[in-house]
Structure formats: structure tokens, C-alpha cells
Amino acid sequence: MNKYTNFIISHKKLVIGIFFISALLCAFLSTKVGVNYNFADYLPDDAASTKALNVMEDEYKQNVPNMRVMINDVSIADALEYKDKIENVEGVEEVIWLDDKFNISAPMEMADDKLINEWYKDKNALYSITLSEDKKAEAVEDIRDIIGSDNAMSGTAVTDVLSPVNTSKDIMKIIIFVIPIVFVLLIFATNSWFESVLFMITIGVAIIINRGTNLMFGTISFVTNAAGSILQLAVSMDYSIFLLHRFGENRDNGMNVEYAMVNAVKQSLSSVLSSGLTTVTGFAALILMRFKIGPDMGWVMVKAILISLICVLCFLPALSI
Known part of the structure; x- marks a missing residue:
């Protein structure tokens, strides 16, 4: 020593x-x-939740929506415009909103209130979005620029990007x-x-x-x-x-x-x-x-x-x- x-x-x-x-x-x-x-x-590997996730991946090939965006105080027309902008962001694979579930050109009274409220309530529009894994970070940043800081976003994609x-x-x-x-x-x-x-x-x-x-x-x-x-x-x-x-x-x-x-x-x-x-x-x-x-x-x-x-x-x- x-x-x-x-x-x-x-x-x-x-x-x-x-x-x-x-x-x-x-x-x-x-x-x-x-x-x-x-x-x-x-x-x-042998946990029940792991087995369930593996089964889901084997049975369903489409990507699961990994982001939700809520825009406050918008009309139907403005909500559609926001949807179009988000769809054009690189890395966005799919955007689902009320118009995918109901023909919004028809009178709103014809639709089920529960369905309407899931996507558009009190002038707040909620979108379900699927982002690709390889473009996730850029897409989240671009969507934030589109919707501004006053509106909200959540989901696993947002968590994965913002957590680091x-x-x-x-x-x-x-x-x-x-x-x-x-x-x-x-x-x-x-x-x-x-x-x-x-x-x-x-x-x-x-x-x-x-x-x-x-x-x-x-x-x-x-x-x-x-x-x-x-x-x-x-x-x-x-x-x-x-x-x-x-x-x-x-x-x-x-x-x-x-x-x-x-x-x-x-x-x-x-x-x-x-x-x-x-x-x-x-x-x-x-x-x-x-x-x-x-x-x-x-x-x-x-x-x-x-x-x-x-x-x-x-x-x-x-x-x-």
C-alpha cells in the first residue's frame, strides 16, 4: 500500500x-x-400488463392515439381550421374530431348530445391525435406553436417530449x-x-x-x-x-x-x-x-x-x- x-x-x-x-x-x-x-x-416480462400490451400490438397494427389537444372558445368553423393546420404538421398521422363521428353540416340538434360533448363542449374543441414516433418531438413543438400557450395538450407523446x-x-x-x-x-x-x-x-x-x-x-x-x-x-x-x-x-x-x-x-x-x-x-x-x-x-x-x-x-x- x-x-x-x-x-x-x-x-x-x-x-x-x-x-x-x-x-x-x-x-x-x-x-x-x-x-x-x-x-x-x-x-x-411475465407481468399480466406486459402480456396484454404484447397481445394488443399483435392484434392491432394501427397506431394508438398518443396525444390530445383542447382549444378553448372556438366556433365549429375555427375548430375545423385548427384541425386542418394540425393535420398538415409533419409527424402527425391522424387527427380525429367531431366531424369524423358526425356530419357537422347537418343540424347539431340531430346528433346525440353525449357524442357532441365528447368532442365539442362549451365552445371547447377536443382533438385526438396520433403522432409518429420518429417525428414526435418536432410535431409536439409545431402543434404548440399552432394552438398557442393558452390551450392545452396531453398524452404519452407530450409526456415523452417534455419529460426530459x-x-x-x-x-x-x-x-x-x-x-x-x-x-x-x-x-x-x-x-x-x-x-x-x-x-x-x-x-x-x-x-x-x-x-x-x-x-x-x-x-x-x-x-x-x-x-x-x-x-x-x-x-x-x-x-x-x-x-x-x-x-x-x-x-x-x-x-x-x-x-x-x-x-x-x-x-x-x-x-x-x-x-x-x-x-x-x-x-x-x-x-x-x-x-x-x-x-x-x-x-x-x-x-x-x-x-x-x-x-x-x-x-x-x-x-x-
């Missing part, structure tokens, strides 16, 4: 450079990781809120404010590397994408604290900087590894879940903890000297 730590310290510029380059590369790769927002894809945007905003809000709190707590838990800075840099690099290496899975669930970084931050805090506490104690005992770090790694290794392996085991248990979000998060978090351990035992000693 002494030889290992001495190597890290004597080549600290190389070690720091490798980790920072890895972080920059992984920051780019993280933008290429797919995020799946469809819960149905994570249902167990909303989730990214929520993650940023969480990070902005959590990081100052963690930093303040670390100031009280460590010997100096600078140790808190070292901790945040180390765990920040570990989080970025973990997000970038998620590309090995191709696609991860939106739950894992949203919660993974915060969980990694939370469960990795104690690793750096163990090491930095030992380093501070050794410095207080009169050891020089390099010798203090060599001993700190040696003294804290068992505590760091035991804590890390306990956490790894806990997240690995998720892999056994039948609900596939469990394995999805389990593998990502096992990798996250291992990366955090590597950063604490390799990057932090080089960064601290």
Missing part, C-alpha cells in the same frame, strides 16, 4: 491530468446516453439546492473549509465519470438519470471524510505532507473499502428485482460507488498534496 500511495504522490500531476481528462470526456459522453421515460418498458426537459430542470434545481447544504455540512465535519472543496471536486469528478460511462448501458431509465447523481453524492460522502480526517490527524502529529497522506491512505483503507463494499452490496440487491428499473439503477449505482472509491483512493491523495 505504501508503494501504491508513493506512486500516486510522486506522479500526482499525471494522475490529476488523467482524471480531469476523463471527466471532460465523460461530460461529453453523458450527453449521448439515452434516457427512457416509458415505464412500460420496465415491467416484468422538465427532469433536467428538476435535477438542476436539486443540485443547486443540495450542493450548498452538503458544503456547509462538510465544513462542520472536516478540519478546514479547503477539505470541503477537495471533497466536492473529487466527488464531482466521480459523478461526471459515472454519468459518462453510463453509455455502456446504451439507455437508462429516467428514474436512474434523475436520482443517480444525488445518491452517489450522498453515499460517497464518508469515503473522503475518512481519508481527510486521517490526513489531518497525521499532519497534527508533525508528519510532513507526503508521509501524512501515505499513512492516511493506509489507515483509512479498511474503513473506506468496508463502507464502500457494504453500499455496493446494497445496490447490487436491486439487480434481483423483477421490476426492471431495479436492475437498471442497481448496475449504475454499483458502478458509481466503485468509481467513487477509485477517485477517493487515487485522485483525492494526488489532489490534496
Whole structure:
């Protein structure tokens, strides 16, 4: 262990450079990781709902409407004009409205009130729309431009398009809120404010590397994408604290900087590894879940903890000297 730590310290510029380059590369790769927002894809293969979805896909070849749009305070003529505009949007496969169910050139009194109210009620027009999967994002944006912000849209297509945007905003809000709190707590838990800075840099690099290496899975669930970084931050805090506490104690005992770090790694290794392996085991248990979000998060978090351990035992000693 002494030889290992001495190597890290004597080549600290190389070690720091490798980790920072890895972080920059992984920051780019993280933008290429797919995020799946469809819960149905994570249902167990033998679940009744999964079997039902498979039967429906086999029996019915036409696409299911995946979007609904409501336009407020419009006449029949204006509603037809809106329908025509929506139908001409690229990516729209079908638009269903009242005129597909009833001949609206006939007197409205001839139609069943229940039928009319399903599509046109209190001057509000409701459309059922089918969007193609490959043009979904562009179509939702174009339809929003047509109907304006005062009108409403809903459905799985809208959720799939807007969820990444909303989730990214929520993650940023969480990070902005959590990081100052963690930093303040670390100031009280460590010997100096600078140790808190070292901790945040180390765990920040570990989080970025973990997000970038998620590309090995191709696609991860939106739950894992949203919660993974915060969980990694939370469960990795104690690793750096163990090491930095030992380093501070050794410095207080009169050891020089390099010798203090060599001993700190040696003294804290068992505590760091035991804590890390306990956490790894806990997240690995998720892999056994039948609900596939469990394995999805389990593998990502096992990798996250291992990366955090590597950063604490390799990057932090080089960064601290």
C-alpha cells in the first residue's frame, strides 16, 4: 500500500491530468446516453400488463392515439381550421374530431348530445391525435406553436417530449439546492473549509465519470438519470471524510505532507473499502428485482460507488498534496 500511495504522490500531476481528462470526456459522453421515460418498458416480462400490451400490438397494427389537444372558445368553423393546420404538421398521422363521428353540416340538434360533448363542449374543441414516433418531438413543438400557450395538450407523446426537459430542470434545481447544504455540512465535519472543496471536486469528478460511462448501458431509465447523481453524492460522502480526517490527524502529529497522506491512505483503507463494499452490496440487491428499473439503477449505482472509491483512493491523495 505504501508503494501504491508513493506512486500516486510522486506522479500526482499525471494522475490529476488523467482524471480531469476523463471527466471532460465523460461530460461529453453523458450527453449521448439515452434516457427512457416509458415505464412500460420496465415491467416484468411475465407481468399480466406486459402480456396484454404484447397481445394488443399483435392484434392491432394501427397506431394508438398518443396525444390530445383542447382549444378553448372556438366556433365549429375555427375548430375545423385548427384541425386542418394540425393535420398538415409533419409527424402527425391522424387527427380525429367531431366531424369524423358526425356530419357537422347537418343540424347539431340531430346528433346525440353525449357524442357532441365528447368532442365539442362549451365552445371547447377536443382533438385526438396520433403522432409518429420518429417525428414526435418536432410535431409536439409545431402543434404548440399552432394552438398557442393558452390551450392545452396531453398524452404519452407530450409526456415523452417534455419529460426530459422538465427532469433536467428538476435535477438542476436539486443540485443547486443540495450542493450548498452538503458544503456547509462538510465544513462542520472536516478540519478546514479547503477539505470541503477537495471533497466536492473529487466527488464531482466521480459523478461526471459515472454519468459518462453510463453509455455502456446504451439507455437508462429516467428514474436512474434523475436520482443517480444525488445518491452517489450522498453515499460517497464518508469515503473522503475518512481519508481527510486521517490526513489531518497525521499532519497534527508533525508528519510532513507526503508521509501524512501515505499513512492516511493506509489507515483509512479498511474503513473506506468496508463502507464502500457494504453500499455496493446494497445496490447490487436491486439487480434481483423483477421490476426492471431495479436492475437498471442497481448496475449504475454499483458502478458509481466503485468509481467513487477509485477517485477517493487515487485522485483525492494526488489532489490534496
